[in-house]
Amino acid sequence: MTFLVNYLVLGEAGLATARRLQAELGGVIHGYGKRVQGANIRPFDDVAATLRNCFAAGQPLIALCAAGIVIRHLAPVLSGKHDDAPVLALAEDGSAIVPLLGGHHGGNDLARRLGKVLNTAPAITTASDTAFAIALDEPPAGWRLANPLDMKAFVSELRAGVAVRIEGEAAWLHASALPQADDGTLRITIADAPLLGDGRHLVYHRQILALGVGCERGVEQEELIGLINETLTAENLSPLSLAGIFSLDLKTDETAIHAAAAHFDIPARFFDVAALLAQESRLANPSDAVKAEVGVSGVAEAAALAAADSGGGALAVEKRKSQRATCAIARADDIIDPAVLGAARGHLAIVGIGPGRADWRTGAAEAAMRQADIIVGYGLYLDLIADLTADKDCRAYNLGEEEARVATAIEMAASGQNVALVSSGDAGVFAMGALAHELLDRDDTPGHWDRISLELLPGISAMQAAALRVGAPLGHDFCAISLSDLLTPREVILRRIVAAAASDFVIAFYNPVSKRRRDLLALARDLLLRHRPEDTPVILARNLGRANEMVTALPLSELQVDDVDMLTLVMVGSSETRARLRGDGSWSVYTPRGYAAKQTVLTKEA
Numbered sequence: 311m312t313f314l315v316n317y318l319v320l321g322e323a324g325l326a327t328a329r330r331l332q333a334e335l336g337g338v339i340h341g342y343g344k345r346v347q348g349a350n351i352r353p354f355d356d357v358a359a360t361l362r363n364c365f366a367a368g369q370p371l372i373a374l375c376a377a378g379i380v381i382r383h384l385a386p387v388l389s390g391k392h393d394d395a396p397v398l399a400l401a402e403d404g405s406a407i408v409p410l411l412g413g414h415h416g417g418n419d420l421a422r423r424l425g426k427v428l429n430t431a432p433a434i435t436t437a438s439d440t441a442f443a444i445a446l447d448e449p450p451a452g453w454r455l456a457n458p459l460d461m462k463a464f465v466s467e468l469r470a471g472v473a474v475r476i477e478g479e480a481a482w483l484h485a486s487a488l489p490q491a492d493d494g495t496l497r498i499t500i501a502d503a504p505l506l507g508d509g510r511h512l513v514y515h516r517q518i519l520a521l522g523v524g525c526e527r528g529v530e531q532e533e534l535i536g537l538i539n540e541t542l543t544a545e546n547l548s549p550l551s552l553a554g555i556f557s558l559d560l561k562t563d564e565t566a567i568h569a570a571a572a573h574f575d576i577p578a579r580f581f582d583v584a585a586l587l588a589q590e591s592r593l594a595n596p597s598d599a600v601k602a603e604v605g606v607s608g609v610a611e612a613a614a615l616a617a618a619d620s621g622g623g624a625l626a627v628e629k630r631k632s633q634r635a636t637c638a639i640a641r642a643d644d645i646i647d648p649a650v651l652g653a654a655r656g657h658l659a660i661v662g663i664g665p666g667r668a669d670w671r672t673g674a675a676e677a678a679m680r681q682a683d684i685i686v687g688y689g690l691y692l693d694l695i696a697d698l699t700a701d702k703d704c705r706a707y708n709l710g711e712e713e714a715r716v717a718t719a720i721e722m723a724a725s726g727q728n729v730a731l732v733s734s735g736d737a738g739v740f741a742m743g744a745l746a747h748e749l750l751d752r753d754d755t756p757g758h759w760d761r762i763s764l765e766l767l768p769g770i771s772a773m774q775a776a777a778l779r780v781g782a783p784l785g786h787d788f789c790a791i792s793l794s795d796l797l798t799p800r801e802v803i804l805r806r807i808v809a810a811a812a813s814d815f816v817i818a819f820y821n822p823v824s825k826r827r828r829d830l831l832a833l834a835r836d837l838l839l840r841h842r843p844e845d846t847p848v849i850l851a852r853n854l855g856r857a858n859e860m861v862t863a864l865p866l867s868e869l870q871v872d873d874v875d876m877l878t879l880v881m882v883g884s885s886e887t888r889a890r891l892r893g894d895g896s897w898s899v900y901t902p903r904g905y906a907a908k909q910t911v912l913t914k915e916a
């Protein structure tokens with residue numbers, strides 16, 4: 311296994327141990343602040359962020375500190391045990407080695423290697439490991455255990471000294487410390503057929519079958535899954551032997567194919583026409599009608615063959631049809647790795663990162679950014695999420711390059727990648743979200759763009775952040791107006807200001823000024839003063855959730871353009887909005903919902 315080990319050293323005492331290990335295994339030492347310094351040490355100050363970044367990078371992490379520190383900081387970002395990269399806690403002097411996570415993903419092996427270097431027995435706690443140096447319940451990539459529920463019984467028989475007969479080829483099992491014998495009464499079988507197994511008989515499947523599918527647009531997922539199940543049953547094949555579901559790239563956004571992929575817990579991958587045409591001479595059931603429609607004489611057979619091709623594959627099951635779908639299966643000699651075949655359906659997450667503070671982001675937005683391979687955004691915003699992006703391919707753009715930025719993000723997603731396009735605040739409020747949809751909606755949009763999956767993750771918008779800093783000014787009807795005249799004609803902006811003023815809305819002004827444009831805000835103030843009292847509260851909120859945050863309230867008549875810059879949100883109260891300085895100097899600005907007035911009326915009526 312090749313990997314880059316990260317060592318996290320919190321105190322000087324751990325450094326010597328980390329250096330010893332680094333000399334044997336290589337890797338990078340991260341040292342805490344001023345306490346751990348020296349040549350080739352990457353300094354860090356934020357323990358939690360560094361732990362999480364190293365973990366998110368999917369590389370083994372060796373933390374020379376108390377296990378509790380690691381557990382506490384990583385707990386919020388843990389996923390399933392199948393995804394976890396190895397994490398080990400080591401006593402600073404190397405006297406204890408505890409694999410905490412990812413034991414079966416190299417963590418236990420790594421612990422044993424560290425144990426040899428440090429002459430310490432690792433504290434390996436996973437069940438089958440302790441006895442036989444093998445993880446029967448988590449076989450290597452491309453292998454699946456058919457009856458995991460029987461594992462416990464099987465392992466206790468093993469522990470009791472019963473020998474195993476291995477039926478079929480499995481180098482990882484043969485090479486293990488399992489007690490093997492041709493007349494063993496425990497059995498392990500390697501099969502393509504759907505065998506049941508039991509507490510004395512484990513069944514493994516190799517993922518050597520490629521499932522090719524074709525279908526009409528909009529076919530029901532039940533039909534496709536039903537066809538696949540019938541085919542597997544008729545041919546006596548286990549679904550666990552399937553490595554992936556494959557089709558033509560025109561089908562990248564076909565819901566039923568993704569539903570089938572999820573149902574059988576395999577990835578969906580898509581080939582272009584050229585890749586399928588390369589299989590054309592091998593098709594058992596070529597069809598002129600299909601050729602006329604999509605450019606290749608059969609999608610299901612060609613996709614199955616293309617997927618199994620590198621493993622010397624041949625058609626195992628010819629095309630079978632339901633009313634609106636087809637499927638075929640090819641068998642490779644070796645395990646198929648779908649990750650290198652064709653392309654996945656790309657994903658574009660349009661993410662609002664909130665105003666700036668990490669703890670004002672939504673959990674869903676953070677998760678989307680952690681999952682992304684590529685992060686696209688304005689440079690300042692990328693700085694605000696630096697704690698999440700250490701291991702990412704980040705593409706920073708300058709202000710004003712919005713269209714190029716969004717087009718690039720879509721194109722990268724359309725080529726099969728997982729891309730996060732980040733905006734400050736909420737991505738749907740005066741931000742990239744609308745532009746992304748607009749680009750996808752244009753007539754000249756490349757056809758493959760619209761096949762990506764799109765996800766929108768909410769963020770706290772500047773007006774919400776401004777409001778909560780001072781109280782509840784958005785407590786009654788409000789509107790938001792951008793004063794940017796780059797994309798909106800000034801007359802339209804002015805008309806909206808007048809309408810909002812006359813309707814007594816609380817107004818959140820975004821983009822109140824730019825370097826070039828400073829007059830609209832003064833005009834807005836003067837228009838508003840025709841409808842609202844001079845002492846109507848105005849909130850100026852600058853750099854919300856960032857360093858140098860400044861929030862203040864003042865009367866409308868005192869609003870000066872020079873007090874406002876591009877990073878300010880200006881909120882003007884309605885005629886009902888009240889502002890009060892509290893005893894501790896904080897503001898209480900709120901717009902009542904009218905309960906007090908109602909109460910009075912009720913009292914009077916009573």
Ligand code: SAH
Pocket residue numbers: 665666733734735736737738739740741770771772773819820821822851852853854855856876877878879880
């Ligand atoms: N999508 C963003 C708005 C982007 S428009 C959101 O939902 O908040 C840019 C304008 O938003 C700025 O000119 C400013 O008026 C406001 N803004 C964005 N972030 C801000 C912050 N952290 N503090 C104050 N105003 C902010």
